[in-house]
Amino acid sequence: MADTIPSTGQFALIIAPKGRTQNSIVRHLMLLLNYRYGLDLLVANSFYEGFSAVQRHGSRLVCAAAILDRKTDSRTSISSLNLEGKLPLFLIIPEHTKAQHEELCYRLDDVWFVTWEEALAADAPGSLRRMVERVFAERNVGELFSAEGLALPYEQMQERVAQRLRNVKTLPTLPEVAVRIMNMISDPESTAADLEDVLTADPAIVHKLLQVVNSPLFAGSGHKGDWSLHEAIVRLGMRQVNSIAQQIKMMNSLVKPEESPFDLRRFWEHSVACAVIADRMYRGRMLSLKDDLQFSDYWIGALLHDAGKLILGFFFWEHFEQLLGYMGANQCTFREAEKATGDVANHELLGRLLLMKSHVGERLVETVATHHTAGPQPSDLVCLVHLANELSKELGFGYLPDEPRLYAAEVLRKLGMETSAVISLRERLGRDLPDEIRALVDRCTIID
Ligand SMILES: [Fe+2]
Numbered sequence: 222m223a224d225t226i227p228s229t230g231q232f233a234l235i236i237a238p239k240g241r242t243q244n245s246i247v248r249h250l251m252l253l254l255n256y257r258y259g260l261d262l263l264v265a266n267s268f269y270e271g272f273s274a275v276q277r278h279g280s281r282l283v284c285a286a287a288i289l290d291r292k293t294d295s296r297t298s299i300s301s302l303n304l305e306g307k308l309p310l311f312l313i314i315p316e317h318t319k320a321q322h323e324e325l326c327y328r329l330d331d332v333w334f335v336t337w338e339e340a341l342a343a344d345a346p347g348s349l350r351r352m353v354e355r356v357f358a359e360r361n362v363g364e365l366f367s368a369e370g371l372a373l374p375y376e377q378m379q380e381r382v383a384q385r386l387r388n389v390k391t392l393p394t395l396p397e398v399a400v401r402i403m404n405m406i407s408d409p410e411s412t413a414a415d416l417e418d419v420l421t422a423d424p425a426i427v428h429k430l431l432q433v434v435n436s437p438l439f440a441g442s443g444h445k446g447d448w449s450l451h452e453a454i455v456r457l458g459m460r461q462v463n464s465i466a467q468q469i470k471m472m473n474s475l476v477k478p479e480e481s482p483f484d485l486r487r488f489w490e491h492s493v494a495c496a497v498i499a500d501r502m503y504r505g506r507m508l509s510l511k512d513d514l515q516f517s518d519y520w521i522g523a524l525l526h527d528a529g530k531l532i533l534g535f536f537f538w539e540h541f542e543q544l545l546g547y548m549g550a551n552q553c554t555f556r557e558a559e560k561a562t563g564d565v566a567n568h569e570l571l572g573r574l575l576l577m578k579s580h581v582g583e584r585l586v587e588t589v590a591t592h593h594t595a596g597p598q599p600s601d602l603v604c605l606v607h608l609a610n611e612l613s614k615e616l617g618f619g620y621l622p623d624e625p626r627l628y629a630a631e632v633l634r635k636l637g638m639e640t641s642a643v644i645s646l647r648e649r650l651g652r653d654l655p656d657e658i659r660a661l662v663d664r665c666t667i668i669d
Pocket residue numbers: 526527556568592593
């Protein structure tokens with residue numbers, strides 16, 4: 222069997238013989254079942270493996286999905302896969318075999334047909350997503366972030382996510398050291414000496430950190446570049462040094478799987494651009510914000526706002542590439558492309574999952590999870606990150622060279638901005654920032 226059986230919890234069984242179309246349907250099912258419903262998956266390569274899984278683990282299965290490339294003759298096989306009508310079974314079949322399958326399964330309960338042709342179609346009523354939604358809704362199988370799930374107190378929601386996603390292998394956590402440093406910020410007891418202790422245990426971080434904090438971007442243009450770690454903490458404050466240390470750790474420890482062509486350098490340039498722009502706008506008082514924001518919140522929020530794309534780019538490359546293709550052909554943003562192609566597990570949702578799994582605080586999670594879908598009353602933090610994200614594309618730092626931008630009306634309204642104000646912001650920021658952003662990415666990553 223391709224995967225081992227999850228030791229606890231409920232799961233879904235997928236039966237998929239090898240093949241290109243089968244593969245894309247499996248990836249789609251993974252996005253849907255893993256991330257939207259928080260179900261563990263068991264993938265079997267043949268009917269035979271599927272039966273034995275159903276026999277042994279029937280009570281823990283929520284559904285089974287079998288991808289067939291031709292008509293089966295055995296009504297008995299199908300009915301034992303769906304436990305004689307007790308387990309929802311999705312049969313994903315080529316259109317031309319549908320009538321025969323319907324005839325074969327006549328009067329079998331809880332067997333649902335989805336054609337290969339319609340399975341991945343964005344909004345077709347017969348698409349996999351729609352079919353699964355309908356069948357699960359009837360059986361009260363809730364989405365991980367249903368309206369009711371999102372209304373839970375944060376700790377409970379975090380608990381629920383942790384429990385349901387224990388075995389999902391494609392959901393990495395952020396590097397442990399970065400999270401440890403991050404938690405120090407929220408601990409009022411931690412001191413500059415604690416931070417120095419944690420950092421000096423990792424000389425590679427300190428080396429890069431000193432290069433970054435001594436650059437004009439942080440130390441000011443007249444600075445000679447000789448702060449020690451201690452001086453940097455005294456001058457810039459713990460939060461700022463802390464956040465830069467996390468940034469360096471994250472940029473140097475997230476490793477892309479070899480088979481993925483995802484452009485990680487480009488990803489970090491976009492994320493760092495977003496952080497630098499947010500910082501420049503906040504400190505330069507370029508926006509009418511009311512809240513006092515913390516450097517650590519907007520800096521790390523901006524750096525990680527697209528963390529969900531890492532999951533897509535690392536583990537679902539084909540899907541990611543299709544989204545890029547759609548963006549190019551339709552001149553739209555990545556988020557719009559996700560919506561138009563079915564929004565199975567979009568990068569805001571994936572970012573929410575990734576950050577919650579890493580036990581990051583609620584404010585950061587919400588910022589990442591709503592950086593496009595800001596909602597009717599976005600917080601100042603969300604407004605700042607949203608605007609910085611779109612402006613980073615204006616300055617040529619999208620994942621694609623000339624990426625379309627889409628400013629959320631709610632954000633512009635809250636900030637009292639007209640289009641002309643956005644244009645003048647772009648001009649102010651566009652002068653010296655692009656070179657500084659590239660230099661910052663170099664200082665954080667290049668070994669010298
Ligand atoms: Fe995004």
